[in-house]
Amino acid sequence: MQEDLKALCRDLRCDIMTAIGHLGVGHAGGSLSIVELLAVLYFKEMHIDPARPDMPGRDRFICSKGHAGPAVYAALARRGYFPRDLLMTLNQGGTSLPSHCDMLRTPGIDMTTGSLGQGFSCAVGVALGSRLAGDGATVYTVIGDGESQEGQIWEAAMLAGNKHLDNLIAFTDYNKLQIDDPVALINDIAPLGAKWRAFGWHVIEVEDGNDVDQVAQAVALAKRNRGSGKPTMVILHTVKGCGVSFIIERGCGNHNTKVTEEEARRAVAEIRGEA
Amino acid sequence: MEMRAVYAQCLGELMEQDEKICLLDADLSKASGTRGLYDRFPDRTFNCGIAEQNMASVAAGLASYGFKPWIESFAPFATRRICDQITLSIAYAGRNVKIVGTDPGITAELNGGTHMSFEDISVVRAIPGMVIFEPVDEVQLRAAMPVLNAYEGCLYLRLARKEMPRVFGDDYRFDLFRADTLREGSDVTVLTSGYPTADVLAVAEELAGEGLSCHVVNVHTIKPIDRETVVAAARKTGVAVTVENHNVIGGLHSAVLEALAHERIPVYAVGIEDRFGEVGKLPYLRQAMGLTPEHIKAVIKEAASAK
Incomplete structure (x- = not known):
């Protein structure tokens, strides 16, 4: 396992851009924005064993914003769930790494997601299951800010609050952009923290969700809420496309975007500080 | 006996034997006859409130933990309303969830057109891998319940709530996949x-x-x-x-x-x-x-x- 999380984040970003560049298109923006979160969870916090992806009692991670599959695959590969070469099959016919997360195809994926809002509900079910099983696991899940417009998110938020699921730690990837326009212009979700508090959740705001130290600190804090009778929402203020300037510049257009192999090489150079 | 009473009785017996079974409702446990199971099995019963979509996906989450959730609602809300959740959270994800839709078709009676599902089989039938079972009477339902629970996969039980005329005798032998x-x-x-x-x-x-x-x-x-x-x-x-x-x-x-x-x-x-x-x-x-x-x-x- 890699100790230097900052270096790891650079590696993950390179892997994401190389895989998407190899295919020519992909969900780059929302993959790059959650890299720090994945680094902290998979390489610091989660009780998991890559040799036993189905290990009972393991911590779970459910990527409710299922389109960030490329980021999760990069983390799983670096963590040792499968060889990194496999990333080059991303989203190609017959691959075990489809565009959206699929628990039946990919070792280490804890829930099939892609239809927005559902993964978060599933995470609530998993947290209920863990409590029922009494195995002490922590259930982590990340939802998108645009995804927070789905009514099902709030159905699940209400239930998790009322069921006192303090074994559930959720994150919002608050990168402020969705496909058509900025979130605030389409159907604003602000004030986000107040909403979650009103649903019976602890809320932790992370000013820079792409600063791995801030994310690590927030997760450590969230874990201390176990026993409080409340789930925790960590709002990560992030940048969609973080780490790759030409992806950031595409704004809302970077959700699912074309990336040539040449562009991927440029991205890697920028991430490595060679540009 | 009313079909819902038979269903609830059988489910209760199964829950006694099988600690993996969970029951989820969207505020219709009384209508489904299963309200009493909430008192008998407080840990494994979850009333999700009037939020069928969430109920379906929560069930998928429980199933991924090795539990065997049964979810209940009126037939239209257990199928067409949550078609995407059944399709993706449950069926596409290969989760072992039983879906119970009550009051199918004209048996919805006074609840009328909004609750009268003439399309539930059609909706569910189009989802790959789904099993659809509709019992005739209490004998068939009693015989079926343990088989439905033992079936690993996503199954839709289309259940009339009221008493149904007896069709089968006591010697009836049930096979889920045999007409x-x-x-x-x-x-x-x-x-x-x-x-x-x-x-x-x-x-x-x-x-x-x-x-x-x-x-x-x-x-x-x-x-x-x-x-x-x-x-x-x-x-x-x-x-x-x-x-x-x-x-x-x-x-x-x-x-x-x-x-x-x-x-x-x-x-x-x-x-x-x-x-x-x-x-x-x-x-x-x-x-x-x-x-x-x-x-x-x-x-x-x-x-x-x-x-």
Whole structure:
């Protein structure tokens, strides 16, 4: 396992851009924005064993914003769930790494997601299951800010609050952009923290969700809420496309975007500080 | 006994034996007859409130933890309302979840058109891998419940809540994937499921007195349909009639047509003719929706004369 999380984040970003560049298109923006979160969870916090992806009692991670599959695959590969070469099959016919997360195809994926809002509900079910099983696991899940417009998110938020699921730690990837326009212009979700508090959740705001130290600190804090009778929402203020300037510049257009192999090489150079 | 009472009793017995079973509701446990299970099994019962979408995906999450969730609602809300959650969270993700839709078709009675599902089988049938089971009476339901629980996969139980006329005897042996031949006959094959089955048998008895011999098969599992039994039954008489408490588009009639696609056998339909429901008691609704014994009889006679 890699100790230097900052270096790891650079590696993950390179892997994401190389895989998407190899295919020519992909969900780059929302993959790059959650890299720090994945680094902290998979390489610091989660009780998991890559040799036993189905290990009972393991911590779970459910990527409710299922389109960030490329980021999760990069983390799983670096963590040792499968060889990194496999990333080059991303989203190609017959691959075990489809565009959206699929628990039946990919070792280490804890829930099939892609239809927005559902993964978060599933995470609530998993947290209920863990409590029922009494195995002490922590259930982590990340939802998108645009995804927070789905009514099902709030159905699940209400239930998790009322069921006192303090074994559930959720994150919002608050990168402020969705496909058509900025979130605030389409159907604003602000004030986000107040909403979650009103649903019976602890809320932790992370000013820079792409600063791995801030994310690590927030997760450590969230874990201390176990026993409080409340789930925790960590709002990560992030940048969609973080780490790759030409992806950031595409704004809302970077959700699912074309990336040539040449562009991927440029991205890697920028991430490595060679540009 | 009411079907819901039988269902709740059987589920309670199964929950005693199988600690993996969980029950989830969206504020209709009383309607489903299972309110008492919340007191008996407080840890494994979850009333999710009026939020069916969340209930379905939460069930998928529980299933991924090795639990065996059963989710309940009225048939339209257990199917068409949560079609995407069933499709992705449950079926596509390969989760072992049982979906119970109550008050199907005209048995919704006074809840009327908004609650009257003539499309639930059609919706669920289009989802890959789903099993659809519709019991006829309490004997069949009792026999089925342990089998449904033991079945690993996503299954839809289309359940009338009220008492249903007895069709099966105490010696009944249930096979989830085998249709039941209720009556041997030689002139017309009648394929039916759920609510109209008792009427079909009564009509077949009357017709026998008039010299017309009906071969009656209960297709309790509409998907996967027991093609072998259906094809053999249709070949035996050379003409078939389907009778169902569902739109004739997408339900039993369609499933039978698909099974008989390579047979040169005419198939007549009794069912809901592509319309919405409305309020009323069963006698009115049977009349309004073309599900009276008289209508069933007329269609069987028409089928016989067309041979």
